[in-house]
Amino acid sequence: MAPRFVRSTLLAAALVGLTPACGEKEVRPPLDLLTAACAGTQPLAGVTHLRFRVTGPGLDTPRERVSTVNWTRADVPAVPPGPERVLEVRAYVGAPDQGGRLVSLGRSMPFPVWPEGDGEDEQAVRARVLLRRIGEFVPVNLASDPSVCSLPLEARAAHTATTLPDGRVLIVGGYAPRADGTRPVSATTEVFNPRNGTFVPGRDVGARAFHTASLLPDGRVFLAGGAESFAPLALQPTSRLLDPTTDAVSELTLAAARYQHAAAVDAAGHVLLVSGRAADGGTVDTVEGFDPAAGRSVQYAFPFAYVDAALTVEQSGKIFQVVGGGDAVGARRDVVPFVFGDDDIIQLGAEADLRVPRVGATVALLGRADESPRPLVIGGFDGLDPAQGARPVGASEFLEGVVRTSDGPALMPRSNPCAVTLPDGRVVVLGGRGTALGSTYAVPWVELITPHAGAQPTVLGLPLMPQPRVWHTCSALPDGSVLVVGGVDDSTGELRSNPEALVVMPPPRD
Template sequence: MAPRFVRSTLLAAALASLTPACREKEVRPALDLLTASCAGTQPLAGVTHLRFRVTGPGLDTPRERVSTVNWTWMEDVPTLPPGLERVLEVRAYVGVPDQGGQLVSLGRSVPFTVLDGEDEPNPRVRVVLRRLGEFVPVNLASDPRTCSLPAEARAAHTATTLPDGRVLIAGGYRPEANGTRPVSATTELFNPAEGTFIPGPDVGARAFHTASLLPDGRVFLAGGAESFAPVALQSTARLLDPRTGARSELTPKVARYQHAAAVDAKGHVLLVSGRAADGGTVDTLEGFDSATGRFVYHPAPFDFVDAALTVDPSGQIFQVVGGGTVVGAVRDVVAFSFGDDDISSLATGAELRVPRVGAAVALLGRADEDPLPLVMGGFDGVDPEKGARPVGASEFLKGVILAEDGPALMPRSNLCAVTLPDGRIVALGGRGTGIGTTYAVPWVELITPHAGAQPTVLGLSLMPQPRVWHTCSALPDGSVLVVGGVDDSTGEIRANTEALVVMPPPRD
């Protein structure tokens, strides 16, 4: 038997070693790993090894464990200290990682919290493993071999990613082979955690409208075409609270469709340009103050049609990018800001290197990388049938007075561009030109920023069908949801009925 003072010393040392653990108990997340897909290449096809990787604030380096494909929860999922915004990532390899193994599939959890307390349960997290770069239909989480379809085929609709990760899909028209375009008043809520589309409240028939996410989580839907034969416009706007389903109807000063909208950090929404029912340009620049529920106006006419609209990284200044007039495509970047009761234009503005109509703008870079708006695509004239060509050059907006060259992209207009949680941009589809005609294209590009250097552009797999007038939404796990659109690349009108999801390769 050990002497009493030796036993006492050992006990004190043991208690001292346990003290930090009592203050900060580490836990192992309970992992629900979904490894099947309803179509395409199965995520584990050919896979031999998995890497379990956890990141989050306070973790200087990721916590990682590598296992064979026959993983076990107790041995292979890393333990974690308490903290916020933990993300569990699973990477699947053909071959041994770090020894030439090829990364082929990837899945991430939504950010979760590890609580500090003896009685706190292990957090349960779900990871959907997806084949890198492959467009596949959405599958149900409850039955991964079953594809999940939207209730309606839609084009010229909106898709708004909500704070809880769900996507609100609203309105649009149904492309018919005979050329008719019946307009929808319905909404659907896509839940990425379950892979389900649930009917939402009606918002009035509208297509080519806008939907803006407000800082308080509500969605402001404005304008749109109510029908196309003949063209009739939706005269109302709707405020929708997706959490409660509450709706309120508002009446803007001007009805419009094919316009642009953006929202600043204080919840002001700017509505720019668009078309009237007779096809003419709407020259009233109108804003909505979500804090007071009032509409405000810019006193001077503004008649750029098919312009893009963005908000600078400060969240205070709107920038209207390009567009067309009766004279032709313009290079202007016009800046506006909200006052107490009006909208004012700034005296200075940048000038694009290339005039463009129907461009897209997305923010490139994470918040810690000094992100900049990147202008992509568009036509260099108003009418492609009269010689206007799609633009392949992109441009950065640096403040409100300067535009600089960005990377070269595939030339097209009306593309869909979305910023991923890691600061990269995915650009999908759009409209290209052939001999005397325009058509939807299937091109997909991944744009990655680099400090002090030009971004790199990686071409991803083509979409299964070309698309224009579709939507693209960044999901919490870093994948992209693509919904609806029109495929007219063969001369026939075809609706894109499936909702597709694609997982880009990781940034690191």
């Protein structure tokens, strides 16, 4: 699910350039418009005009002004009082009202504007908008010097990246593929700050790769399981509960050690862990949960042995749904619902069947909160082993509650893609694994899925990633762009790491 970004104090009480409107004071914010990139096409290349837009709750129509590329502060619209205001800049080749082509886009972090006298008496802060070329994958750049690329502290694959409530991204663990065939596992964390484009180190949390990271409603992150080494294979038996604001960490021993499993969080903050592999290569058949209020783990009383299943939470926020996976018989169609009881985990009687069996699928929520968002099941293999004829699935499907599914849009066929929901409700799907002659390989495909009321979603193919990737992460940033970190590329038969972090700005929804 898409993160809910907390309100920034970016322009609280920045009461400058005031103009009257409906008896209240408005703000014309000072603007730092960053127009350089460290690689790729420069955001202002060929640009002749800019459109400044202000959006936010209660503004049915955006406040807009158009200027030439040689803008002044007077061209920025006045911002009316209210929460979560966003200042957006769109760059065009040609006048936008005369068929000009939109080529670059940038948005500020959300900020509140208080009515006169309601805000704290703080020094005004300048609004910052980093302009990005639409649809182009480029390295992250520093806000302090946009001509300089910003690199993660480590090369990582099979790591996790969690978007925090303040818009930062917590990156944890993973392994680094090396030329000698070794895969050392990392115990480190780092935090990407989209305000300034920096990666800063965090505290160690124990070596882990192919683990899960679950954001709790209170802002803490629950890290569970993973492999702590590959030669020999040894699993991480503990979970860690990390508070990114204080770096405080507490530890909990899990009932079952596992990696390559799935995790999800319900509205109450319960975390469910399902599927996964054991150290002996078998399937972990223990369904386990974490109750943050009690600070303890709870278990489902019966074996449940599906491997490479996906996990999501039904629209009510209370019911977990285990999607697909495989067992000794083969790929499964089941969508199995679980809920937390008072001191245990309960499997519900009603369940849906997928239209296509899937192993290694991904689930993302399509739609904004006001659009009745639905879980969309994406990709996977239709069998257990591509070497034995299992094929990647291109058809997607919606989970309609807990009892049925419906057809979704056709996508590129692949397994283990990374899918992320943008703040505007659209979903971006990146990379994953395809097949050729029974072997699998990383793919560079990128698709943007847009929901439509009463109609099937539309799919737009975006430019390919510069390198194919699998076991990477993709994270929605507050400005509507997507951060892609790490992963591996085995498409040429040689395993290569992706040490850089890329960012891409999708075209706007409106």
